[in-house]
Amino acid sequence: MQGQDVVVKGLGPLQGDLTVPGDKSISHRAVMFGSLAKGQTRIKNFLPGQDCLSTIACFRKMGIAISQPTATEVIVQGQGLQGLQEPGDVLDVGNSGTTMRLMTGILSGQPFFSVLTGDDSIRSRPMGRVTEPLKKMGATILGRQDSKKAPLAVAGTGRPLQAIDYSTPVASAQIKSAILLAGLYGDGITTVREPHRSRDHTERMLTAFGATIRQSTNPSVEGFFSSIESFPTLQGQDIEVPGDISSAAFLLVAASIVPQSQLRIRNVGVNPTRDGIIEVLQAMGSSIQQENERIVAGEPVADLIVKSASLQGTTIGGDLIPRLIDEIPILAVAALCAQGKTVIRDAAELRVKESDRIAVLAGELRKMGATIEEHPDGMTICGFQRLQGATVESKGDHRIAMALAIAALVAEGSTTIQDAGAVDVSFPGFFSTLKLLQQ
Ligand SMILES: O=C(O)C1=C[C@@H](OP(=O)(O)O)[C@@H](O)[C@H](O)C1
Numbered sequence: 001m002q003g004q005d006v007v008v009k010g011l012g013p014l015q016g017d018l019t020v021p022g023d024k025s026i027s028h029r030a031v032m033f034g035s036l037a038k039g040q041t042r043i044k045n046f047l048p049g050q051d052c053l054s055t056i057a058c059f060r061k062m063g064i065a066i067s068q069p070t071a072t073e074v075i076v077q078g079q080g081l082q083g084l085q086e087p088g089d090v091l092d093v094g095n096s097g098t099t100m101r102l103m104t105g106i107l108s109g110q111p112f113f114s115v116l117t118g119d120d121s122i123r124s125r126p127m128g129r130v131t132e133p134l135k136k137m138g139a140t141i142l143g144r145q146d147s148k149k150a151p152l153a154v155a156g157t158g159r160p161l162q163a164i165d166y167s168t169p170v171a172s173a174q175i176k177s178a179i180l181l182a183g184l185y186g187d188g189i190t191t192v193r194e195p196h197r198s199r200d201h202t203e204r205m206l207t208a209f210g211a212t213i214r215q216s217t218n219p220s221v222e223g224f225f226s227s228i229e230s231f232p233t234l235q236g237q238d239i240e241v242p243g244d245i246s247s248a249a250f251l252l253v254a255a256s257i258v259p260q261s262q263l264r265i266r267n268v269g270v271n272p273t274r275d276g277i278i279e280v281l282q283a284m285g286s287s288i289q290q291e292n293e294r295i296v297a298g299e300p301v302a303d304l305i306v307k308s309a310s311l312q313g314t315t316i317g318g319d320l321i322p323r324l325i326d327e328i329p330i331l332a333v334a335a336l337c338a339q340g341k342t343v344i345r346d347a348a349e350l351r352v353k354e355s356d357r358i359a360v361l362a363g364e365l366r367k368m369g370a371t372i373e374e375h376p377d378g379m380t381i382c383g384f385q386r387l388q389g390a391t392v393e394s395k396g397d398h399r400i401a402m403a404l405a406i407a408a409l410v411a412e413g414s415t416t417i418q419d420a421g422a423v424d425v426s427f428p429g430f431f432s433t434l435k436l437l438q439q
């Protein structure tokens, strides 16, 4: 579907009872940790999006047998921490920053040579944030622009890496996870400190596989840190992946802003390091309820019931940002439909995602009539805007394509979204789901 244009227009209220595809962050990690564990890992509700398929392809190239009996079921025959083999070719992560950065950490501890690359977007995203601390651990990594850009070549020696205590300036689960994964191959305890808590799926899942991980319990005194002991024996697990809250977010906003809508989205991951979107939408006046709250495979899960409501503008910044970083494109659409102004700050990270999400959102939503002021680290959005259908571009960014599609539901006339196939990266079936909910 890559490159395809899709025409979207509002057809009426959204009604339904549905699930969204499995969580992308958790699906990646299940394949990676399953490959590094001994024995079989069975993954249910795996996300068959392009990014997670890239992760499977990379581990297959390193000799791991991975079968996919159905699109959402994956079986990994793990070979243990030392069981990966030198790939015969370049490892291609496609569009996936998570694959690129977490694998750089894993590959740093291997006794072989490997090269990682990806698409145009990946080759323009910053990699120095992981190569710099990994080099401090003794890894040999070469790459473009002094190893700050992919392709990256990792020349592993198989000798243990140096365990470090590293403070990252950016709260990022990809940086934290890359270092913790290299720490599996360290000579002691590796610690990562961050300014705010980023998503903790790595810590939760690696602990379930048998790693010894400690996280700060009193951040006001200790700050936010995660530590890992080296060379644990990881054991294969059964993992049921919750629905992706980052995908559910598009439907939470759609149902909030399209009058007379009501949706029940079942089985959504509501990990407190990921649920900022619910908190902000509720603060804006959205009607969202959580039911059937439970823990599945170490992750909190709930059903979300959302109804249309009138929204108010808000201010988003600080430690909320890592808890909703991927949801800012769709929050910008919610803000366009809210009364008053919405200010988003402390979100400069958006500029180095699959696209420069601040510039692209402002540029594309303006084509639909929106008034948005760009800041280096966010934007100010004027609410209660009358949007008009237009021809807009996703710039190959899945979250931009979906945010524009939801804006199109409340615009006058129809909107053509160019390169809408990008949605397959994280939410295959997005457009057919949207259509179904409006019938
Ligand atoms: O670790 C992960 O699975 C992810 C971490 C976040 O990136 P950063 O770590 O760069 O903030 C997020 O934006 C990305 O979609 C997935």
Ligand SMILES: C=C(OP(=O)(O)O)C(=O)O
Binding pocket: 024, 051, 095, 096, 097, 098, 099, 326, 353, 354, 399, 426
């Ligand atoms: C930023 C994202 O993913 P990644 O960094 O893995 O490409 C995303 O899914 O919005």
